[in-house]
Amino acid sequence: MKKLQKLNRIYWIYGGVMGLLMIILQVVHYKTLVRELEMDVYGGLIGFLFLVFGIWLGTSIYRKKAPDKYDRNKLGLSKRELEVLELLAQGLSNQEIANKLFVSLNTAKTHISNIYSKLNVKRRTQAIQKARDLALIIHQKDDIE
Structure with a gap:
């Protein structure tokens, strides 16, 4: 049950972060149209953020915990x-x-x-x-x- 709750919590966090990143993407897209800046710079930055977040999420889910001293x-x-x-x-x-x-x-x-x-x-x-x-x-x- 705890594992399921932890997994649900991770999904909510992931969904929230993805939602925030989508909002940031829309804001950046708007500013890009207004200022006529290259989208490649922002796309690369957002891609990098997704990459870092994905690596963090993957390692946190699949991290093998060291065994404690077991009674x-x-x-x-x-x-x-x-x-x-x-x-x-x-x-x-x-x-x-x-x-x-x-x-x-x-x-x-x-x-x-x-x-x-x-x-x-x-x-x-x-x-x-x-x-x-x-x-x-x-x-x-x-x-x-």
């Missing part, structure tokens, strides 16, 4: 599930995860199933991506740097 307890992931999630992100198989944590294969699969349900995903890759987006695990590129 892991909001998802209800246990410490063990976070360990399993880290191992999933490292690319280990279910059997390798079970061996590394000294648990049975069925226990590892249960942890993975719980992670999927808490993150509301269906596949391993989705779980890893969502965990990275929520800053539950660190990108491997960040580990190197």
Whole structure:
């Protein structure tokens, strides 16, 4: 709902600015006829204003926000599930995860199933991506740097 309200607000702002620019264009056009000035100068200026406004609007809508420190307890992931999630992100198989944590294969699969349900995903890759987006695990590129 908030996203829809924000989008509506952006559309109203965009519409208002476009309306103002159209008024400015009409005033400039009138002054051009009265003073016999070149329209190319004003057209270029207004085109530049549209370009700058479009770039600003596009970056404000599609700006990717940096993930905040996410409270892991909001998802209800246990410490063990976070360990399993880290191992999933490292690319280990279910059997390798079970061996590394000294648990049975069925226990590892249960942890993975719980992670999927808490993150509301269906596949391993989705779980890893969502965990990275929520800053539950660190990108491997960040580990190197």
